[in-house]
Amino acid sequence: MIQAHAVRLFTDRGYEAVTVTEVAEAAGVSAMTVYRHFPTKEDLVLIDQPARLIAERVAASPATHPLVRRVGGALVEAATALTGGDGDEAAVNERFLLDCLRLMVSTPALRARHLDSQYALQQAIVDALGDDATTPDAAFRARAATSACLAAMHTALTRWAEEDGQTELPELIARALAASFGDVAATGRSD
Amino acid sequence: MIQAHAVRLFTDRGYEAVTVTEVAEAAGVSAMTVYRHFPTKEDLVLIDQPARLIAERVAASPATHPLVRRVGGALVEAATALTGGDGDEAAVNERFLLDCLRLMVSTPALRARHLDSQYALQQAIVDALGDDATTPDAAFRARAATSACLAAMHTALTRWAEEDGQTELPELIARALAASFGDVAATGRSD
DNA sequence: ACCCCACTGTTAGTGACTAACGTATGAGTG
DNA sequence: CACTCATACGTTAGTCACTAACAGTGGGGT
Structure with a gap:
C-alpha cells in the first residue's frame, strides 16, 4: 500500500522531487514506518527478482548445453512463469510492474540500484551452474556468460517498459x- | 591529488566509514572544495570510461561483421590502447586504476554507479553503430548485443582487479x- | 483481567549535498 | 606599479536520506 502511493507520487512528480516524508x-x-518496511527510498520502487526461481531452472538445465543457452533458457522460462498470470489480479500486478520499470529506467539512482541487484542475481545463477564453476x-x-545473458534480459525489460508491455516479455x-548470442541460445524449451 | 587521498583512505578504512570531510x-x-571538483562522493573513485575512444573504433569497424564482433573488437582494441602505456608513469596509473576497481567491486554503492555509467557508454556505442539502429x-x-558485450567486459574488469592485474586486460x-559469444567475437584485430 | 508482542510514533543526531555569499591569488592591461 | 577580472577556495545555513534509542498502542492467548 505504501509502495503503491510511492510509485504513484514518483510517477507524477519525479522520484527526486518527492520526499520520503511526503510518501509517508x-x-x-x-x-519511520516507511523505513521499517523499505530499508531505503529506492526499495520503494525496486522489484525483487525471483533469484530462487531462476536458479532452480538453471540448475535443472542439461549441463551439456552451452552456458548462454542454459542461462538464457532459464531466464525465458522464468519470465514465462511469472507473466503467465491469469486474468484478474495478474493484470494489475503487471501494470504496477511496468510503472516500476519505467521509473527504474528513467531515474539514474534507481537504474543503478537495479543493475546492481542483477549483480546479486548473477552470483546466484553462477552458483546454480554448479560443476561449471570449479576451477577459477x-x-x-x-x-x-551469465552477466552477458542478464544484460540482454535487462535490455528486454527496458524495451518492455518502453512499449508499455505490448509484446510478451518472454518473447x-x-x-x-x-x-x-545467435539463435543457439534463444530456444527456451530444451526437452 | 584529492582523489589519491580519497582512494587511500577508502582502501584503508572502507568507503562508507570515511566521510567527505575527512577526505578534505x-x-x-x-x-566544499571537494564537492567543487567531484560532484558526488562516488565520483572520487569512479573512472571515466573512454566512451569517445571506444565509439570511434566501433564506428570504424566493418558493418558486415556481426554486432558482438564489432563491439567486442572495439572493446579489446580500446583496452589495448589504454593499458599499453609505456613504463614509468603508466605503471602508477595502472596501480591507481586497480585500487579504484577493487573499491568499485567491493562497495555496493560504487558498483551500482559504475554499472550505470556503463549504461551511458552503451548509448554512445549504439549511436556509433549507426546504420544498424535505424528501425526500432x-x-x-x-x-x-552492446549491453551483453559490456557486461562481459565488466566481468573481465572484475577478474583483472581480483588477480591484481596479473593477466593483460585485453586478453x-x-x-x-x-x-x-564463442570465438567468433573474440578476434580483436579485423583487418 | 493479564501479559506479550508486533507494529507504530517521537526525538535527536549523522552525513551527503546545495545555495548564497565573501575572500584571496594570479594573469593580463593601462 | 596600480587596476581589474576570472578562477579557485572558504564559511554558513539549510534540506534530505537514514539511524538509534525510547515510548505508546492494539490484539491474542492464558
Missing part, C-alpha cells in the same frame, strides 16, 4: 538473447 | 567475450 503522509503513516577459469567463463527476452 | 582534511582543503527493431538488437576481455 500520502499513505497515512509516519516516515571455469568460474570466470560462467560469470562472463522480448528471447529476441534479445538471439541478437546477442 | 587529509588533502588539506575544505569539504534493429536498435533493440543493437542495444541487446581477459577477449576471453570473457569468447566465453559468452
Whole structure:
C-alpha cells in the first residue's frame, strides 16, 4: 500500500522531487514506518527478482548445453512463469510492474540500484551452474556468460517498459538473447 | 591529488566509514572544495570510461561483421590502447586504476554507479553503430548485443582487479567475450 | 483481567549535498 | 606599479536520506 502511493507520487512528480516524508503522509503513516518496511527510498520502487526461481531452472538445465543457452533458457522460462498470470489480479500486478520499470529506467539512482541487484542475481545463477564453476577459469567463463545473458534480459525489460508491455516479455527476452548470442541460445524449451 | 587521498583512505578504512570531510582534511582543503571538483562522493573513485575512444573504433569497424564482433573488437582494441602505456608513469596509473576497481567491486554503492555509467557508454556505442539502429527493431538488437558485450567486459574488469592485474586486460576481455559469444567475437584485430 | 508482542510514533543526531555569499591569488592591461 | 577580472577556495545555513534509542498502542492467548 505504501509502495503503491510511492510509485504513484514518483510517477507524477519525479522520484527526486518527492520526499520520503511526503510518501509517508500520502499513505497515512509516519516516515519511520516507511523505513521499517523499505530499508531505503529506492526499495520503494525496486522489484525483487525471483533469484530462487531462476536458479532452480538453471540448475535443472542439461549441463551439456552451452552456458548462454542454459542461462538464457532459464531466464525465458522464468519470465514465462511469472507473466503467465491469469486474468484478474495478474493484470494489475503487471501494470504496477511496468510503472516500476519505467521509473527504474528513467531515474539514474534507481537504474543503478537495479543493475546492481542483477549483480546479486548473477552470483546466484553462477552458483546454480554448479560443476561449471570449479576451477577459477571455469568460474570466470560462467560469470562472463551469465552477466552477458542478464544484460540482454535487462535490455528486454527496458524495451518492455518502453512499449508499455505490448509484446510478451518472454518473447522480448528471447529476441534479445538471439541478437546477442545467435539463435543457439534463444530456444527456451530444451526437452 | 584529492582523489589519491580519497582512494587511500577508502582502501584503508572502507568507503562508507570515511566521510567527505575527512577526505578534505587529509588533502588539506575544505569539504566544499571537494564537492567543487567531484560532484558526488562516488565520483572520487569512479573512472571515466573512454566512451569517445571506444565509439570511434566501433564506428570504424566493418558493418558486415556481426554486432558482438564489432563491439567486442572495439572493446579489446580500446583496452589495448589504454593499458599499453609505456613504463614509468603508466605503471602508477595502472596501480591507481586497480585500487579504484577493487573499491568499485567491493562497495555496493560504487558498483551500482559504475554499472550505470556503463549504461551511458552503451548509448554512445549504439549511436556509433549507426546504420544498424535505424528501425526500432534493429536498435533493440543493437542495444541487446552492446549491453551483453559490456557486461562481459565488466566481468573481465572484475577478474583483472581480483588477480591484481596479473593477466593483460585485453586478453581477459577477449576471453570473457569468447566465453559468452564463442570465438567468433573474440578476434580483436579485423583487418 | 493479564501479559506479550508486533507494529507504530517521537526525538535527536549523522552525513551527503546545495545555495548564497565573501575572500584571496594570479594573469593580463593601462 | 596600480587596476581589474576570472578562477579557485572558504564559511554558513539549510534540506534530505537514514539511524538509534525510547515510548505508546492494539490484539491474542492464558
